[in-house]
Amino acid sequence: MKKRFTLLALIAFLSLGTFSVFAQNNSENILPEEEVTEVDTATETTEEEKTKKNKKEESKIEDEKKENDFHQIIKQKFMEGGPAFMGIVLLCLILGLALAIERIIYLNMATTNSKKLLNKVNDALKSGGIDAAKEVCRNTRGPVASIFYQGLDRSDEGIEQVEKSIVAYGGVQMGLLEKGLSWISLFIALAPMLGFMGTVIGMIGAFDAIEAAGDISPSLVAGGIKVALLTTVFGLIVAMILQVFYNYLISKVDSIVNDMEDASIKLVDILVNNK
Numbered sequence: 695m696k697k698r699f700t701l702l703a704l705i706a707f708l709s710l711g712t713f714s715v716f717a718q719n720n721s722e723n724i725l726p727e728e729e730v731t732e733v734d735t736a737t738e739t740t741e742e743e744k745t746k747k748n749k750k751e752e753s754k755i756e757d758e759k760k761e762n763d764f765h766q767i768i769k770q771k772f773m774e775g776g777p778a779f780m781g782i783v784l785l786c787l788i789l790g791l792a793l794a795i796e797r798i799i800y801l802n803m804a805t806t807n808s809k810k811l812l813n814k815v816n817d818a819l820k821s822g823g824i825d826a827a828k829e830v831c832r833n834t835r836g837p838v839a840s841i842f843y844q845g846l847d848r849s850d851e852g853i854e855q856v857e858k859s860i861v862a863y864g865g866v867q868m869g870l871l872e873k874g875l876s877w878i879s880l881f882i883a884l885a886p887m888l889g890f891m892g893t894v895i896g897m898i899g900a901f902d903a904i905e906a907a908g909d910i911s912p913s914l915v916a917g918g919i920k921v922a923l924l925t926t927v928f929g930l931i932v933a934m935i936l937q938v939f940y941n942y943l944i945s946k947v948d949s950i951v952n953d954m955e956d957a958s959i960k961l962v963d964i965l966v967n968n969k
Contacts, residue, residue, distance in 0.1 A: 778892075779889070779892035779895075779925045780892070780924070780928055783888050783892075783928050783932055784928075784932075786881040786884055786888070786932055786936075787932040787935065787936070790877075790878050790881035790882070790885075790932070790936040790939070791935075791939070793874045793877055793878050793881075794878055794936065794939035794943065797873075797874050797875065798939075798942075798943065798946075800871075801943065801946045801947065803835065804835075804837055804871065804950060805836065805950060806834065806838050808956070808957040808960075811830075811834055811838060811839060811842070811957070812957060812964065814834075815827045815842060815846075815961065815964065816964050816968075819968045824846055824849055824850075827842075827846050828846050828847065831843040837864075837954060838954055838957050841864055841867060841954060841957075842957070842958075842961055844859045845857075845859055845860045845958070845965070846965075853962060853966060857962060860961070860962070864954055864955070864958065868947075868954075871947045871950060871951070875944070878936060878939065878940050879940060881932075881936055882933050885929045885930075885933045886926070886929040886932075886933045888925070889925045889927070889928060889929020889930060890925075890926055890929070892922065892926070893922040893926045894922075895922070896919075896921050896922025896923075896925065897919065900919060900922065
C-alpha cells in the first residue's frame with residue numbers, strides 16, 4: 695500500500711511538472727499583441743543602439759586615419775624640404791621649446807603671494823624682531839622673499855642702505871628671471887633665416903637643373919620651387935610657435951618684476967613704521 699501510494703505521488707509530481715513546463719512554453723510562444731509590440735520596439739531600440747555604436751566606431755576609425763594621414767604628410771613634406779636645413783630648423787624648435795618650458799616652470803615657482811609674505815614679515819617684526827622676519831623670508835621661496843631677506847639683513851645700517859641693497863639685489867633677481875630668454879629670441883630669428891637660406895639654395899638648384907637640361911620645363915621649375923619654399927614655411931611656423939612662448943615669458947617676467955618693486959616699497963614702509 696505504501697509503495698503504491700509513493701508511486702502514485704511520484705507520477706502525479708512528474709505529470710504536474712511536465713504540465714507546468716508545457717504551459718510555460720506555450721505562454722512564451724503565444725504572447726498577446728501588446729507584448730509582441732513591446733518586443734518589436736525593444737528589437738528596434740537595440741538595432742538603433744547598434745547603428746549608433748557602429749557610427750561612433752566608424753567616426754573613431756576615420757579620425758585615426760586622418761591623424762595618421764596628417765603625420766604622414768608632415769613626414770613627407772619634411773623629407774621633400776631637405777633633411778639638412780629642415781633638421782637644423784627642427785633643432786631650433788626643440789631647443790627653443792626646451793628653454794621655454796624650463797623658464798615657464800622657473801617663473802611659476804618664482805611667483806609668490808607678496809601680500810601674504812608682507813603680513814607674515816610684519817607680524818614677525820612685531821613679535822620677534824628682525825631675526826624672526828629673516829627666518830620667515832628664509833623659509834619662503836621666490837625672488838621677493840630673497841629681496842626682503844637682503845633688505846632686512848641691512849636694516850641695522852639705516853633705511854638708505856636697505857633701499858640700496860634692495861635695488862642692487864633686485865637687479866640680480868631680474869637677471870635670473872630673464873635668463874635664457876635671449877636664446878629663445880635667437881631661435882625665433884634664426885629659424886626663418888635658415889628657412890630663407892634653404893629657399894635660396896633650392897632656387898639655385900632649380901636654376902642649375904634648368905641650365906643642365908637646356909630647356910625650361912614646368913616640372914623642373916615647379917618641383918624646385920616647391921622644395922625650396924618648404925624650408926621657408928617650416929622656419930616661419932617654428933618662429934611663430936616660439937614667439938608665442940616668448941611673449942608669454944616676457945609678460946610673466948614683467949608681472950613678477952612689478953610685484954617685486956611694489957613689495958619692496960611696502961617693506962621699506964614697514965621697516966620705517968616698526969622703528
